Amino acid sequence: MDFYGYINTVQLDLTEGSSADYPFNIPTLQHFDKIVFHPKVTYLIGENGMGKSTLLEAIAVNLGFNAEGGSKNFNFDTQATHSNLHSYLKISKGVHRMRDGFFLRSESFYNLASEIDMRDSDPDPESNRGRPIIDSYGGKSLHKQSHGESFWALFMNRFGGSGLYILDEPESALSITRQMAMLAQIDKLVNRRSQFIIATHSPIILAYPDATIYQMTPEGINEVKYNESDTYQLYKGFLDNPTQMTSILLDDQ
Numbered sequence: 001m002d003f004y005g006y007i008n009t010v011q012l013d014l015t016e017g018s019s020a021d022y023p024f025n026i027p028t029l030q031h032f033d034k035i036v037f038h039p040k041v042t043y044l045i046g047e048n049g050m051g052k053s054t055l056l057e058a059i060a061v062n063l064g065f066n067a068e069g070g071s072k073n074f075n076f077d078t079q080a081t082h083s084n085l086h087s088y089l090k091i092s093k094g095v096h097r098m099r100d101g102f103f104l105r106s107e108s109f110y111n112l113a114s115e116i117d118m119r120d121s122d123p124d125p126e127s128n129r130g131r132p133i134i135d136s137y138g139g140k141s142l143h144k145q146s147h148g149e150s151f152w153a154l155f156m157n158r159f160g161g162s163g164l165y166i167l168d169e170p171e172s173a174l175s176i177t178r179q180m181a182m183l184a185q186i187d188k189l190v191n192r193r194s195q196f197i198i199a200t201h202s203p204i205i206l207a208y209p210d211a212t213i214y215q216m217t218p219e220g221i222n223e224v225k226y227n228e229s230d231t232y233q234l235y236k237g238f239l240d241n242p243t244q245m246t247s248i249l250l251d252d253q
Contacts, residue, residue, distance in 0.1 A: 004094050005039030007091055009036050010090070010092075023058075028051045028218060028220060028221060029054075029055070038212035040190045040210050042196070044197070045214070045231050046215055053105075062087075066103065069103050069105035099163060102163065102165050104168060148173045162193050162194065163195075165189070165196050167199070171204070213226060
């Protein structure tokens with residue numbers, strides 16, 4: 001049976017109960033109607049403040065993931081800061097049923113690592129059954145690794161395939177070589193019937209060849225080709241002539 005992804009579309013319905021406050025005052029979201037997800041990889045890109053993380057978080061929470069990240073089995077709440085945007089989303093699901101899933105939120109990954117350590121150290125047998133949770137993340141506490149190593153341990157050990165993986169700026173802790181390796185890992189998981197939704201600023205992470213890219217601007221959300229995206233164009237413009245670009249930037253100070 002061909003694989004068509006676990007979720008197909010997301011729509012925003014602001015007809016009832018919404019307000020002019022955050023996040024509904026984000027210009028991008030005011031022009032947002034519908035996104036069609038690629039069954040393999042869908043990217044959200046755009047400048048800071050366009051609502052990428054806000055929308056990604058709302059999609060994850062709507063689907064039952066914890067707002068601070070993790071699988072659907074995590075329900076900790078260090079600080080409730082997520083918006084109520086998830087209540088206004090309508091997500092259509094495909095015919096396939098996911099067996100795995102994870103929401104990676106870079107800014108709260110520390111809290112997730114702490115929650116795993118806390119659960120594994122809980123002496124109550126009713127709350128700590130079976131093998132340690134950290135075994136699914138490589139067996140070593142995420143706090144006892146560098147930020148990049150802990151992210152990589154998550155990608156290489158926790159993501160098992162047949163799942164939906166929602167990643168918010170996964171490049172934030174990864175070196176350039178690890179970002180390249182991540183593309184290969186994404187492809188391996190795609191071939192195991194996995195679907196990815198990724199918000200990123202990295203032209204490397206963005207380069208998966210069979211993907212849909214949505215660029216978020218104040219005018220709305222539009223599909224773009226890789227080499228037409230602002231992410232690609234800006235990095236390429238700088239790397240093609242770093243001396244000239246640096247001179248221009250510093251002369252503006």
